Amino acid sequence: MADGKTTASARRPSGQRRADAQRSIDRILDAGLRLYTSRPGVSVAEVAAAAGVGRVTLYGHFPSRTELAKALLERAFAETEAAWREVDTSGPADEALERVLREQWHLMERNRNLRDNIIGDVSPQWLRARHDPILKRIEDLITRGRDDGAFRTDLPLSWLITALYSLVHAASDEISAGRLTTGQAPDVLVASLRSLYRP
Amino acid sequence: MADGKTTASARRPSGQRRADAQRSIDRILDAGLRLYTSRPGVSVAEVAAAAGVGRVTLYGHFPSRTELAKALLERAFAETEAAWREVDTSGPADEALERVLREQWHLMERNRNLRDNIIGDVSPQWLRARHDPILKRIEDLITRGRDDGAFRTDLPLSWLITALYSLVHAASDEISAGRLTTGQAPDVLVASLRSLYRP
Numbered sequence: 001m002a003d004g005k006t007t008a009s010a011r012r013p014s015g016q017r018r019a020d021a022q023r024s025i026d027r028i029l030d031a032g033l034r035l036y037t038s039r040p041g042v043s044v045a046e047v048a049a050a051a052g053v054g055r056v057t058l059y060g061h062f063p064s065r066t067e068l069a070k071a072l073l074e075r076a077f078a079e080t081e082a083a084w085r086e087v088d089t090s091g092p093a094d095e096a097l098e099r100v101l102r103e104q105w106h107l108m109e110r111n112r113n114l115r116d117n118i119i120g121d122v123s124p125q126w127l128r129a130r131h132d133p134i135l136k137r138i139e140d141l142i143t144r145g146r147d148d149g150a151f152r153t154d155l156p157l158s159w160l161i162t163a164l165y166s167l168v169h170a171a172s173d174e175i176s177a178g179r180l181t182t183g184q185a186p187d188v189l190v191a192s193l194r195s196l197y198r199p
Numbered sequence: 200m201a202d203g204k205t206t207a208s209a210r211r212p213s214g215q216r217r218a219d220a221q222r223s224i225d226r227i228l229d230a231g232l233r234l235y236t237s238r239p240g241v242s243v244a245e246v247a248a249a250a251g252v253g254r255v256t257l258y259g260h261f262p263s264r265t266e267l268a269k270a271l272l273e274r275a276f277a278e279t280e281a282a283w284r285e286v287d288t289s290g291p292a293d294e295a296l297e298r299v300l301r302e303q304w305h306l307m308e309r310n311r312n313l314r315d316n317i318i319g320d321v322s323p324q325w326l327r328a329r330h331d332p333i334l335k336r337i338e339d340l341i342t343r344g345r346d347d348g349a350f351r352t353d354l355p356l357s358w359l360i361t362a363l364y365s366l367v368h369a370a371s372d373e374i375s376a377g378r379l380t381t382g383q384a385p386d387v388l389v390a391s392l393r394s395l396y397r398p
Contacts, residue, residue: 120322124372152394158378159370159387166369170361173323179357188358195351195394 025061027051032072033114040116040176044068069121076114077130080107084134093145094197098190100141101168105186112172128165135161145197152199160197167192224260226250231271232313239315239375243267268320275313276329279306283333292344293396297389299340300367304385311371327364334360344396351398359396366391 031051035042044065048058062068087104089096118127142160145151151160171189174180180188230250234241243264247257261267286303288295317326341359344350350359370388373379379387 120319123319125376155387155390156379156383159373159391162369162373162378163366163391166365167362170365171358174358174361177324179361180355184355188354191354192358192362192395195397196391198394 021061024051024053024057028053028058028061028068029071029075032068033075036072036117037076037110037114040113042117066121069118070126072114073118073122073127073130076111080111081133083107084137087137089137089141092150093141093148094150094194097138097141097145097193097197100138101190101193102186105189108168108172109175109182109185112176115169115172116176131165135165138164142197149199151197154199163196164193167196220260223250223252223256227252227257227260227267228270228274231267232274235271235316236275236309236313239312241316265320268317269325271313272317272321272326272329275310279310280332282306283336286336288336288340291349292340292347293349293393296337296340296344296392296396299337300389300392301385304388307367307371308374308381308384311375314368314371315375330364334364337363341396348398350396353398362395363392366395 028047028051032047035047035050044058045055047068048055051058058068062071084104087100089100139157139161142151142157146153146157167189171180171185175182175185227246227250231246234246234249243257244254246267247254250257257267261270283303286299288299338356338360341350341356345352345356366388370379370384374381374384
């Protein structure tokens with residue numbers, strides 16, 4: 001009985017430590033996502049300061065900038081994927097694609113600074129693979145458009161998806177570089193993909 | 200006179216050290232470019248071993264992987280720019296662009312592994328800026344095509360250049376990912392840009 005009590009009370013601080021650690025991780029991710037999406041060039045030290053934790057604590061949870069970047073992206077992607085599940089891709093495929101691009105552009109725009117902050121920390125391959133659930137919905141839409149004659153069939157399906165992925169991110173980067181305005185970008189993108197996908 | 204002799208002989212070892220340092224840098228860059236272009240995933244330690252220098256020596260000349268990557272790219276770009284200066288961009292702009300893409304594709308193909316090796320070490324902005332001399336030739340060609348009606352004028356000139364830059368590198372990455380063959384890539388690229396640039 002005395003033994004049982006000792007064990008239980010020994011466990012409590014450990015449970016407490018786990019809860020503290022989780023709260024500290026949550027604070028880091030909340031502050032990190034807020035900072036990373038607000039402007040480019042954010043340092044890990046700034047994230048620690050904004051989260052109200054020491055750098056040693058931050059590095060204890062995220063040993064490298066890459067680990068922090070991946071955790072922040074996972075959080076951002078959870079939201080993005082939820083938004084994509086709501087997208088209406090019914091009707092003619094070419095009209096649906098244009099609607100999808102215009103309606104979902106705000107997510108690209110919201111995540112543009114996040115992208116600038118993480119682009120040196122994760123590999124392009126990791127980033128592309130992490131887009132797969134979203135690109136699967138685009139793939140289904142392109143496949144339907146190819147079947148009903150709205151989209152070209154002389155180029156590989158995988159290339160049409162990659163071209164979209166590349167041009168969407170290129171348009172976002174052009175805004176960051178000051179070569180496109182946020183107003184121009186969706187129009188330029190839609191016009192480009194319409195030409196590229198036409199049979 | 201005795202002073203003059205002392206100074207001269209004191210200078211010789213220093214000149215010798217500089218010459219040794221330059222030879223060591225040349226060996227590192229030769230070995231580095233050979234390894235980086237041969238396969239992805241090359242480590243700095245492998246470059247040092249192939250150059251026959253110690254890691255401390257390599258890091259003495261190139262303090263980080265980024266410094267080494269930039270030096271290797273500068274060397275590769277010198278060759279690439281020389282090849283571009285030979286390109287014949289005369290005749291109808293659309294035909295010239297297709298010819299340029301097909302003739303210069305072998306440079307992309309030769310530098311594909313180099314790109315894989317350095318992509319995590321330099322920023323996309325640095326890499327894009329380093330392409331400016333090549334892209335200037337493309338810009339002149341597109342401008343001529345817009346003037347004579349071969350290319351569309353409803354999208355910004357800067358966007359047409361960026362779309363080409365993005366799709367050329369996307370096609371190269373698709374080969375690395377196993378989604379395009381080296382034979383398919385130039386055809387797919389030419390067909391895509393023809394559609395994208397058409398008025």
